[in-house]
Amino acid sequence: MxxxxxxxxxxxxxxxxxxxxxxxxxxxxxxxxxxxxxxxxYVHMNSCVAGVQKEWWFHRDGCGAWFTTHRDxxxxxxxxxxxxxxxx
Amino acid sequence: xxxxxxxxPVRFSARPVKTEVRDGWTVVLExxxxxxxxxxxxxSHRAKWDLQDGDLSRFDIxxxxxxxxxxxxxxxxxxxxxxxxxxxxxxWHLAGDPPELPEDPALTDVTEASLLAALTGPNIYxxxxxxxxxxLKDPAKTTPRLIQGPALHVPCLIxxxxxxxxxxxxxxxCSRGYGRDMTEGLLHAGAExxxxxxxxxxxxxxxxx
Numbered sequence: 001m002x003x004x005x006x007x008x009x010x011x012x013x014x015x016x017x018x019x020x021x022x023x024x025x026x027x028x029x030x031x032x033x034x035x036x037x038x039x040x041x042y043v044h045m046n047s048c049v050a051g052v053q054k055e056w057w058f059h060r061d062g063c064g065a066w067f068t069t070h071r072d073x074x075x076x077x078x079x080x081x082x083x084x085x086x087x088x
Numbered sequence: 089x090x091x092x093x094x095x096x097p098v099r100f101s102a103r104p105v106k107t108e109v110r111d112g113w114t115v116v117l118e119x120x121x122x123x124x125x126x127x128x129x130x131x132s133h134r135a136k137w138d139l140q141d142g143d144l145s146r147f148d149i150x151x152x153x154x155x156x157x158x159x160x161x162x163x164x165x166x167x168x169x170x171x172x173x174x175x176x177x178x179x180w181h182l183a184g185d186p187p188e189l190p191e192d193p194a195l196t197d198v199t200e201a202s203l204l205a206a207l208t209g210p211n212i213y214x215x216x217x218x219x220x221x222x223x224l225k226d227p228a229k230t231t232p233r234l235i236q237g238p239a240l241h242v243p244c245l246i247x248x249x250x251x252x253x254x255x256x257x258x259x260x261x262c263s264r265g266y267g268r269d270m271t272e273g274l275l276h277a278g279a280e281x282x283x284x285x286x287x288x289x290x291x292x293x294x295x296x297x
Contacts (some may be wrong), residue, residue, distance in 0.1 A: 063159070
């Protein structure tokens with residue numbers, strides 16, 4: 001399966017240039033009142049969506065930017081462009 | 089007094105005819121039979137700085153601010169300043185004497201950690217097309233510009249300087265450990281256009297034209 005991803009800085013590139021950074025699980029939970037179980041769930045548990053999921057990618061062989069994008073896990077294809085506001 | 093001996097990651101089989109020792113580097117100024125065609129020039133000894141900071145707008149390198157848009161470059165007085173992403177920029181001192189590295193923890197001298205080579209002359213874009221899938225011929229883009237991506241499967245920083253004097257110029261940088269294989273690969277790719285190693289003078293003279 002071939003994969004192309006759109007880097008918000010470099011544009012559309014071969015998927016082999018990127019490193020997968022996992023599902024986007026939203027912001028880190030607040031420390032106040034956080035139980036070990038909640039933290040474990042946040043760190044280790046994934047939704048494993050069969051469909052479109054928002055996920056993190058790192059342009060390892062290129063500009064070094066972290067960004068989120070939307071990809072259909074059933075086809076491996078990007079469905080929306082990258083979320084440039086989420087660049088790290 | 090002990091002198092630091094600095095070694096370029098690149099060795100060419102061509103015979104140097106003019107060399108100079110500069111800050112511990114043995115710099116080849118001219119090779120025998122380098123001709124005036126397609127050249128591959130080792131510039132690894134040229135000062136290269138890496139800049140990482142959350143606010144790049146506060147920096148002014150040799151009178152040049154960091155460009156605001158990623159992958160854009162400015163080339164002024166022999167110093168190229170390019171922005172890589174939101175927090176990182178590169179500074180390459182390509183001609184003339186480099187200034188002292190400012191006392192700022194955001195700046196790191198990466199000169200000895202990386203290969204820097206220049207391709208100059210005709211057909212350089214044809215050579216680059218053979219070693220990478222990056223689009224260096226996009227007519228919508230202006231030079232100088234930075235292209236970040238793999239060449240010969242090695243993560244590279246490629247700076248397209250466009251036309252300088254009578255020659256097209258592309259710079260390519262990668263980690264030092266890939267230096268020998270990268271230059272061998274470039275020479276192999278450029279063999280059909282008789283690419284030859286050339287000394288530093290063949291590059292620095294372009295800044296005088």
